[in-house]
Amino acid sequence: MKRLFDFIDGWTERRTRAIASSTSRRSALVRVSRVLVAGAFALPVLPFDRSSQAQAATGNKKKEPTATDCDYWRYCSVDGFLCSCCGGSSTSCPPGTSASKVTWVGTCHNPADGKDYLVSYNDCCGRTSCGRCFCNTNHGERPGYRMGIHNDVNWCMANASSVYHCTVSVIVGVAEKD
Numbered sequence: 001m002k003r004l005f006d007f008i009d010g011w012t013e014r015r016t017r018a019i020a021s022s023t024s025r026r027s028a029l030v031r032v033s034r035v036l037v038a039g040a041f042a043l044p045v046l047p048f049d050r051s052s053q054a055q056a057a058t059g060n061k062k063k064e065p066t067a068t069d070c071d072y073w074r075y076c077s078v079d080g081f082l083c084s085c086c087g088g089s090s091t092s093c094p095p096g097t098s099a100s101k102v103t104w105v106g107t108c109h110n111p112a113d114g115k116d117y118l119v120s121y122n123d124c125c126g127r128t129s130c131g132r133c134f135c136n137t138n139h140g141e142r143p144g145y146r147m148g149i150h151n152d153v154n155w156c157m158a159n160a161s162s163v164y165h166c167t168v169s170v171i172v173g174v175a176e177k178d
Ligand code: ABN
Pocket: 079, 080, 123, 151, 152, 153, 154, 155, 164, 167
């Protein structure tokens, strides 16, 4: 009788193990395939950078720089915060500030007409630093041992308030050809 019970025990154990192992393998396979199927649906809607495709579709046109971008042509030699980001514009100081009496003049190339222009970079004075749109393009600038060609200077020094706020870029002439 004992042998019969041992046999039944052994048989039950073997069947249980077989069912358990095949069931867990199957459920693992089901889980993996669920992930694969879900991934196939989810991946195309993830936020990939498609700007290069969009650019190709629009004939590879580059976005034109605007008055709040450092690479706007007339900012070629700025060292400061753009007044166009500070409540003023590229040529006018924000309310509560006044244009510096002394200034740094750079020469910038306008790609629209192919000419070079003299640009006066006046600082706007009388309020604390704007802190927005800092540009440091410095085309044609040289180190401080030659003040006339150095622009890392607070041009508010000659105003009633020498507190620097931002910088405007005013065209003051056309550069002569060599
Ligand atoms: N011309 C802008 C500026 C102001 C303060 C200090 C350095 C540069």
